[in-house]
Amino acid sequence: MKKECVNIFFVGFLLILIQTFLQYNSEFTSIMGEMFSSIKPFIYAVFIAVLVSPLVKIFENKIKMKRSLAIGLSLIVVFSAITGLFFIVIPNIISSVTDLVEKFPDMLRSLSSNTTHLIDYLKEKDMLFFNPKEIETNLTNFIRTNVGNFKNLAFGFGAGVLRSIMGVATFFIGVFISLYLMYSKEYFMNFLENIFKLFTTKEKALYGVNFVRRVNDIFLKYILGRIVTSAVVGLVVFIVLLIAKVPYALLSAVMVGVGNMIPYVGSIVAGTIATFLIILAAPLKVVYLFIAIAIGQTVDGFLIGPKIMQESVGMSSFWSIIAVMVCGSFFGPLGMFLGVPVFVVIKFIYIECLNRRSE
Incomplete structure (x- = not known):
């Protein structure tokens, strides 16, 4: 009975959130922004x-x-x-x-x-x-x-x-x-476990703490992976542009590298801005920018990315783009950056719920 009441409460709360978002979109976004x-x-x-x-x-x-x-x-x-x-x-x-x-x-x-x-x-x-x-x-x-x-x-x-x-x-x-x-990370983990124990059994409280550790691992691997891959992409683009003597090489490379922090969308936006910039300064050398971006994305997509990002993400391109768009609409650039690991956590919760239901 208690479990059913908790489930009903959470479902009702989720429905209220969805209804509030649909009916008062601008106000809801404003409140979320202030909370953020x-x-x-x-x-x-x-x-x-x-x-x-x-x-x-x-x-x-x-x-x-x-x-x-x-x-x-x-x-x-x-x-x-x-x-x-x-x-x-x-x-x-x-x-x-x-x-x-x-x-x-x-x-x-x-x-x-x-x-x-x-x-x-x-x-x-x-x-x-x-x-x-x-x-x-x-x-x-x-x-x-x-x-x-x-x-x-x-x-x-x-x-x-x-x-x-x-x-x-x-x-x-x-x-x-x-x-x-x-x-004091041990203190905070023990404190969190005691909080869980107030509402559930000891076994489930331990499961909750392990879940928090798993979430921490997901975010840690994702953030560090994004930093490494974006730095490598930016460096590759800079080296190619520098060798080709393309104007604004560093500025273009930084834009491409920073844009690469946001999956898919960021690379496209940064590449478009850099292309427009090079066309204005030296139209014929925009070819070198395309070559540099292609090499950088190849290194990211086939050499570094799969080794660093696959374990922490494990999500299709479609859901990654959805994550970037949805979280970006609420929390701006930071939401676009962290949208993918947030959706990975949601996917992890979904799989765990399916596994527990099948047991």
């Missing part, structure tokens, strides 16, 4: 703990350090590496963006001029199969519209950087919370 903002320090804390924990285990188990010293040294190593990378990459990106903003109107005019010359050449050779006036009108409208849009995009990028700086305080709160999570 309020728990952001805890999300940072979990993310940092997941990122640093493997290094802590190495220092603690292999080198036999005390946990407090292992945590401190791990944080120093990770943040030193990230800071060093930022000092190398960020100034170059800022320089590229500044240069791009200054040259963007001239690039568009050059593109318009080259297109006009191409149309004249095709007309002269009697190879023109479209209306040049219509193309010219559309191109002119595109230039007039997008010069302002690109400036707004640049200013929006600057505003985003400012918001990121303002969020540093929230991030450091997350760092301090992550220290407690890593230092």
Whole structure:
């Protein structure tokens, strides 16, 4: 009877959530966004703990350090590496963006001029199969519209950087919370087990704790796997573009690498932006960008990705895209990044329920 009541409660609660979402979509999304903002320090804390924990285990188990010293040294190593990378990459990106903003109107005019010359050449050779006036009108409208849009995009990028700086305080709160999570992880697991024991049997409480550990493993492997594969893809793209002397090589490589953090959708969006950028700066060299992205995606899809990501994901491309779209609509870029492991956990719960029902 008790089990049936619990099941009825959860089904009813789920139906209420679905009905609320369908009837009050904008309000529901707004409330979810506010809840997400309020728990952001805890999300940072979990993310940092997941990122640093493997290094802590190495220092603690292999080198036999005390946990407090292992945590401190791990944080120093990770943040030193990230800071060093930022000092190398960020100034170059800022320089590229500044240069791009200054040259963007001239690039568009050059593109318009080259297109006009191409149309004249095709007309002269009697190879023109479209209306040049219509193309010219559309191109002119595109230039007039997008010069302002690109400036707004640049200013929006600057505003985003400012918001990121303002969020540093929230991030450091997350760092301090992550220290407690890593230092007292046994306490938190025991506390969680006792919470489970209040509502269920000892056996089920232990199962719940093991489930939490399994979820932690899924997120850990996914996040670390995405970081490694995206870094490799970005590096491969940068090396190819650098060898081919393609302008804005670092900026394009960073965009492709960061975009690769979001499965499928991110790569397409980042590749499209990078393509548009290279077309404006050096149209003929866009071929090298395609080659670089193809090599990077081949390395990701056939060499690194299957070895690193297969165990942590194990989900079809269709459901991965659905996960990215659904979670992204609620939680933005972070939701798009973490949507896949969330759906993997849901899949894991579904399989566990089927197995328990068949027993």
